[in-house]
Amino acid sequence: MSSRDQNFKNFWRDFSVNKIAVIALFIFxxxxxxxIFAPLVSPTDPxxxxxxxxxxxxxxxxxxxxxxxxxxxxxxxxxxxxxSAIFYGLRVSLGVGVLSGVFALIIxxxxxxxxxxxxxxxxxxxMRIVDIQLSFPSILVALIILAAFGKGVEKTIIALxxxxxxxxxxxxxxSALVEIxxxxxxxxxxxxxxxTRIMFKHILPNCLAPLIVVGTLQTAHAIxxxxxLSFLGLGLPITExxxxxxxxxxxxxxxxxxxxxxxxxxxxxxxxVASINLVGDHLRDMFNPRLQ
Amino acid sequence: MxxxxxxxxxxxxxxxxxxxxxxxxxxxxxxxxxxxLINPEADQAEVERVxxxxxxxxxxxxxxxxxxxxxxxxxxxSSFIYNEPALKLILQRMPATLELALFSLFISLIIxxxxxxxxxxxxNSKASKTIMAGSILGFSMPTFWVGIxxxxxxxxxxxxxxxxGRGEIGSFLGIESSLFTLNGLSHVFLPALNLALFxxxxxxxxxxxxxxxIILQDYITFARAKGLSEKRIVLVHILKNILIPIVTxxxxxxxxxxxxxxxxxxxxxWPGMGKLIIDSIYNLDRPVIVAYLMIIVTFFxxxxxxxxxxxxxxxxxxxxxxxxx
Numbered sequence: 001m002s003s004r005d006q007n008f009k010n011f012w013r014d015f016s017v018n019k020i021a022v023i024a025l026f027i028f029x030x031x032x033x034x035x036i037f038a039p040l041v042s043p044t045d046p047x048x049x050x051x052x053x054x055x056x057x058x059x060x061x062x063x064x065x066x067x068x069x070x071x072x073x074x075x076x077x078x079x080x081x082x083x084s085a086i087f088y089g090l091r092v093s094l095g096v097g098v099l100s101g102v103f104a105l106i107i108x109x110x111x112x113x114x115x116x117x118x119x120x121x122x123x124x125x126x127m128r129i130v131d132i133q134l135s136f137p138s139i140l141v142a143l144i145i146l147a148a149f150g151k152g153v154e155k156t157i158i159a160l161x162x163x164x165x166x167x168x169x170x171x172x173x174x175s176a177l178v179e180i181x182x183x184x185x186x187x188x189x190x191x192x193x194x195x196t197r198i199m200f201k202h203i204l205p206n207c208l209a210p211l212i213v214v215g216t217l218q219t220a221h222a223i224x225x226x227x228x229l230s231f232l233g234l235g236l237p238i239t240e241x242x243x244x245x246x247x248x249x250x251x252x253x254x255x256x257x258x259x260x261x262x263x264x265x266x267x268x269x270x271x272x273v274a275s276i277n278l279v280g281d282h283l284r285d286m287f288n289p290r291l292q
Numbered sequence: 293m294x295x296x297x298x299x300x301x302x303x304x305x306x307x308x309x310x311x312x313x314x315x316x317x318x319x320x321x322x323x324x325x326x327x328x329l330i331n332p333e334a335d336q337a338e339v340e341r342v343x344x345x346x347x348x349x350x351x352x353x354x355x356x357x358x359x360x361x362x363x364x365x366x367x368x369x370s371s372f373i374y375n376e377p378a379l380k381l382i383l384q385r386m387p388a389t390l391e392l393a394l395f396s397l398f399i400s401l402i403i404x405x406x407x408x409x410x411x412x413x414x415x416n417s418k419a420s421k422t423i424m425a426g427s428i429l430g431f432s433m434p435t436f437w438v439g440i441x442x443x444x445x446x447x448x449x450x451x452x453x454x455x456x457g458r459g460e461i462g463s464f465l466g467i468e469s470s471l472f473t474l475n476g477l478s479h480v481f482l483p484a485l486n487l488a489l490f491x492x493x494x495x496x497x498x499x500x501x502x503x504x505x506i507i508l509q510d511y512i513t514f515a516r517a518k519g520l521s522e523k524r525i526v527l528v529h530i531l532k533n534i535l536i537p538i539v540t541x542x543x544x545x546x547x548x549x550x551x552x553x554x555x556x557x558x559x560x561x562w563p564g565m566g567k568l569i570i571d572s573i574y575n576l577d578r579p580v581i582v583a584y585l586m587i588i589v590t591f592f593x594x595x596x597x598x599x600x601x602x603x604x605x606x607x608x609x610x611x612x613x614x615x616x617x
Binding site for chain 1: 314317432433547551554569570592
């Protein structure tokens, strides 16, 4: 058995102690599956104008149209099947959340590790910027960016990256500071490896555990923030209907009692965010030696 | 000490300066400022007059200087929609937002502190585990969605509470607020509870962590050895000691309540600053957007400054570190 298999076994042994986290992981993986294969698992294509009929608008859950199609979660104001719209919405929400998380992780790690590595004025400036940014609530940072530069897919992703990078930078620097004083870094320096190689081939892999923890929790936060911004009409345009936009869609029908239009996308969002948070919370406990 | 405070002051002004450049750049360089700053219904002569008046025919650096000096004089332009100075519009709506944020801070504290102490005091009990699982659920729940559910359930389905707007305004000790009338309270309750939800989760976690640390301290063991009742230990020894970290965090959290109130105000049509900014973004009312961003950033910078200075008084270690820098 290779050492990688062994590592994974050890990891799984520690992870599976918490049954709730295992269930949460399973739920998240199912959501991920549905999101990736949305066109295959959805009963209908909610954005295919040929199959959507306004005649079927605002039908309650479990109702059938004249053609005998069943709408398990009902339909929205335009006659789209809610279940399919949610599957497609998950795709957009997860896509934006994960994409911005990955970029923020990369940018944050580069700044955090290089700050710890080069020290001096460079480190002071980077960490000051991080401190100042973290003193503002994330929604305010996103609001400032989107209010000043307008809405759109790229702008939302950029706003989410700018909101998150500071968390990664702080975490990366903290763990890099510990690693830098270890002997293997000294030996790498003695071998005259380039700075870039030491930073990203030697230090980075050893800082990954805390970065992954921050990554899971931040991704959950990013998904939730994107939904909020899209609901407010500042995030994604209506051409990219994420869960936040679906909920906002149902907001109009709130007073007429058509609860399903905004409740079901909200439940999907809640389950997604909560399952990621539960996994992240457990990972944090696992990697935190003080709690063991 | 004085040096530290002066340094922090300097830093705050630097942040404000950078933010003003950012906001200015966002409005003036990314889009067409003429389109953004001038009422789209204006005719050609009007457009040219305003361009000259705003100095848009001048170089960018000069324009920025003009913007900055005007902003310092309190002139942040006039709203296109309301035809009133943007600053005045925002200040008019500030009390509504502050009142909502204060009330929800109050709700979150009276709910979260007892639950947090309990969860920290008996960490392994079933109730504590439920509280902690609930708190994860609490900050996974999207605020705006919970707001919609509140309206559907309490206002539409049960019909107990009004769903939108601010109620009657009463006056008490010269302060005008809707918190002083029954009608006002019925209006503020749902939005405040909605806004508090996220805070409840984080204060529970904070209180629990503090309690768990404190019950391991010698003075708690000593209090037990003295034969004090558990009630007295919890209410006096534990509560007093967790309040210091909680109070400082709350100072900062109050700021985030104001930021998050944009969402709650939109859902509940609460006539505060948050709703104003969202409406202004829809209406492309740029002067109001710029004014709001500048005011809220100033507010945050000084809130942080105040908390930092307060910290140096509460915790000597911060003071010493600041001196060494």
